[in-house]
Amino acid sequence: MSKDAIRQSAMQGPLMESLARQGITRRTFLKYCATLASMMALPPAAGRAMAEAMAASPSASKRPSVIWLPFQECTGCTESITRSHTPTLEGLIFDAISLDYQETLMAAAGHQAEEALHAAMKANEGQYLLVVDGSIPLGLEGAYSCIAGKSNLETLKEVAKGAAAIVAMGSCATFGGLPKANPNPTGAVAVSDIIKDKPIVNIPGCPPIPVVMTGVLAHFLTFGSLPELDKLGRPKAFYGETIHDRCYRRPFYDQGKFAKTFDDEGARKGWCLFELGCKGPVTYNACATVKWNGGTSWPVESGHGCLGCSEPNFWDAGGFYKALSMPANPLKMGAAAAVTGAAAGVAVSFVNRAKKAEAKAGHETTTLADLEK
């Protein structure tokens, strides 16, 4: 068998057939995998390895089991990956895995869904990948969010026990997200606040970019490990640089050209949105390079500053429309400080005057006779 023939044979299977049915050629699939690999800063050969690993999964029973737990979330993360564009190449990753539990996508409900969850956990003990979206409420003993009569905290601990690794999907699961925003009424926390003994990869974003999610899953499928992570547990390949540094509007920042309102001349000319509150300089994500909706556009391109949605605590970082260099809160103590300062100044000046008067009163006239003493 020639080398090419071997390669050819490795690229057959249920996934390739399913792709063909949806009008996606092997070539397109390979290109997609190559793009995925290059986005993750992997060597060129990794693209083919990814394609082969995904295509090679022979039957449903051997596909890696993935359990997806939804907690305090808005389903935006699921929407992001399933509705990125049509037909969604990102979604095809689901053909390479066995998604055994995903409340939004699965046909089963109620007891059947729970059975599927427990069956998958039992059958793939220690090997399944756990995806979590949503934060975990700790307030009122977790009563704020329950599934099948169990609090999210109980469920997470139970399912995490047998997981090979955990993917925290979206800003809620990674950092607590909007539910954690001040005053955090439900006591929301992130997955990493609870689970300490499992490898966790954080894919923050509100929602995260679909290709980031599939990239991580493809990496896990291909190499059986998680990609290289930064200190916040995010894949370095996607969260290695700030939005600002890769922004196509960056030259305007450097030239000092800023849009002052959303409808002024600067905004029409596509100038930098820093002054309108863009958080690009402190946000690590791949939006500026990967873009959204199949590369159509991304927030800054559509004329709105970055909210910083992939950063921890972006929800309480002083307002979306305030420039980073502006005060996060109104300065409240200024007037009181001015009055106190004036009072202190006047008080000290009275003390000084008293000292002077005392010195004057205590002044003794020196006479010639004194000098001759």
Add this chain to the structure above:
Amino acid sequence: MNELQLLTWARGTGLDLAVAIFVLGVIWRLIEIYSLGRKKDLSAPRQVQGASGWHTVFRRSVPPPGMVKKSPVSYLGGYTFHIGLAVVVFGFAPHIKLVEGISGLSWPGLPSQFVDFVAVVTMAAMIVVLVDRLNKPVKRYLSTFEDYATWALTFLPVLTGWLAVQHMVLPYTTMLALHILSVELLLVFLPFTKLFHAFTVFGSRWFNGTVNGHKGVAV
């Protein structure tokens, strides 16, 4: 506390506190200084051309003849870093945005590459004047802890700001937080140290000039 929380604290509570201490200190010191008063000069004023408060305000910005050659580092270095600081503080767009956020005043910013260049020159000039201070026995003898502390308080905001823009040493978010915190430290100490000359320099020149003018001396 993560980087963004530190930054938000620096932009929020930290800034509020620092500005409050700054405002309090400046008003206190100004009232204290100007309420001291001076004894009435009973002698008849002697009018001499050029001897007045206003003349002195401007004259002391120009080196006396021969002094630039005698002490080039003090004059050139001093001028360079003072002008550099003004350009960096008032010319960088994010700084203008801060002033606008607090006071509503704004003006056009300078290109960031130019501000970047000026920041490097400013830091170089500040290092040169520090080395000169350490090298010259007389300057070193006259220097106290306060001189070195105020140098550091001035230098740190420039350094951290420049490092933040350049993405060096620490991630931008952390460096920006450190930059804002270093400026807050400067604001807190400014009214109570030699740095208060920023507010009193022209007033004291005017006062000295007026006293000298009364005596008929144009200095």
